[in-house]
Amino acid sequence: KIKVPLRIKIFMWFVHKQVILTKDNLIKRRWVGSSRCCFCDHDETIQHLFLECPLAKLLWRTIHIAFNINPPVDIESLFGTWLT
Numbered sequence: 001k002i003k004v005p006l007r008i009k010i011f012m013w014f015v016h017k018q019v020i021l022t023k024d025n026l027i028k029r030r031w032v033g034s035s036r037c038c039f040c041d042h043d044e045t046i047q048h049l050f051l052e053c054p055l056a057k058l059l060w061r062t063i064h065i066a067f068n069i070n071p072p073v074d075i076e077s078l079f080g081t082w083l084t
């Protein structure tokens with residue numbers, strides 16, 4: 001049994017929600033054509049979705065203010081730091 005701090009739970013919820021949004025976006029596009037971010041018009045990659053998208057940046061700022069968590073510099077640090 002792993003004890004997960006509340007802020008990690010909130011963060012994981014956020015990640016989960018992003019994954020759902022990504023999937024919804026893909027389903028809407030019927031898995032064909034170039035995949036574009038559903039929040040801006042950039043190519044949708046994990047890197048973009050979590051770090052580069054204006055929405056992600058806004059959310060990180062919110063998380064930073066609310067939980068005093070620094071935004072990750074890259075995907076590796078995002079999952080490395082958070083999941084260990």
Ligand SMILES: [Zn+2]
Nearest residue numbers: 037039040053
């Ligand atoms: Zn975007």
